[in-house]
Amino acid sequence: MKPPRTPAAHRVLTLWADAGRAGRFHTTARWWSAPFAELELEVPLAGDILEIGCGHGVFTSYLAITSRARRVVGVDIDADKIQRAERACAGLEPDEATLRFETIPSGTVPRIDGGWRSIVFADVLYLLGRERRAALLAECVEALAPGGLLVIKEVDTTPLLKAKLTYLQELISTKVLRITDGHTLEFASSEELAALLVDLGLSVMAKRIDHGYLHPHCVVLGTKPMRSDLRSDLRSEETTGDSSF
Numbered sequence: 001m002k003p004p005r006t007p008a009a010h011r012v013l014t015l016w017a018d019a020g021r022a023g024r025f026h027t028t029a030r031w032w033s034a035p036f037a038e039l040e041l042e043v044p045l046a047g048d049i050l051e052i053g054c055g056h057g058v059f060t061s062y063l064a065i066t067s068r069a070r071r072v073v074g075v076d077i078d079a080d081k082i083q084r085a086e087r088a089c090a091g092l093e094p095d096e097a098t099l100r101f102e103t104i105p106s107g108t109v110p111r112i113d114g115g116w117r118s119i120v121f122a123d124v125l126y127l128l129g130r131e132r133r134a135a136l137l138a139e140c141v142e143a144l145a146p147g148g149l150l151v152i153k154e155v156d157t158t159p160l161l162k163a164k165l166t167y168l169q170e171l172i173s174t175k176v177l178r179i180t181d182g183h184t185l186e187f188a189s190s191e192e193l194a195a196l197l198v199d200l201g202l203s204v205m206a207k208r209i210d211h212g213y214l215h216p217h218c219v220v221l222g223t224k225p226m227r228s229d230l231r232s233d234l235r236s237e238e239t240t241g242d243s244s245f
């Protein structure tokens with residue numbers, strides 16, 4: 001559990017100051033329990049950034065406020081949360097952040113010309129189940145620009161005690177309080193996520209970002225090759241005898 005420490009973190013939470021007691025509590029609790037300050041450091045500082053499953057938009061707005069060179073889009077399947085995110089972020093000055101939100105159908109990834117510099121997930125993939133998760137990540141790889149970065153923040157499946165606490169909390173959020181939409185509850189280990197990204201052709205690294213937190217937070221980073229057609233280019237140059245390299 002960590003309090004907001006930087007001016008940007010405090011600025012984000014002031015956006016929800018008029019969101020009612022429940023809205024303020026949710027966004028503040030989310031900040032204290034999720035390693036958003038650590039996660040932001042993994043996201044490219046500039047370019048088109050997509051956050052899938054942005055919820056109320058706490059991390060989305062933090063990404064946009066911490067670097068004006070980021071053009072950030074937050075999407076979610078929950079139209080109500082997107083409306084609340086839009087209402088809160090309407091409080092931003094035009095020169096403070098480049099940010100917008102959109103409701104999307106489950107399983108879809110918005111496309112832009114040239115592809116996204118980065119696509120980010122913060123605690124979303126455990127709600128999808130194995131098959132939908134794999135299909136959505138494959139879509140993400142297609143939607144990334146060459147050299148683009150997939151940033152996946154999830155909770156790991158070890159150590160067992162921390163993982164069990166997370167499972168219990170999420171069970172209450174999804175099945176009892178119903179504050180989170182999702183198909184299922186199925187946590188994947190950082191190793192499983194990393195293997196999935198390797199299979200999709202990305203260069204991968206994974207690390208823990210849970211120091212000082214109750215939950216076993218981890219981040220898995222996957223970089224798309226700059227030119228996926230490089231091998232076939234080389235092969236066709238070999239056959240045509242072109243040696244301009």
Ligand SMILES: C[S@@+](CC[C@H](N)C(=O)[O-])C[C@H]1O[C@@H](n2cnc3c(N)ncnc32)[C@H](O)[C@@H]1O
Nearest residue numbers: 053054055076077078106107122123124181182
């Ligand atoms: C635990 S919340 C995390 C919200 C936000 N990323 C954060 O860190 O505060 C999970 C979010 O994922 C969204 N979600 C679930 N399945 C989704 C899907 N298939 N596509 C996009 N969003 C999804 C839910 O509506 C919910 O807002």
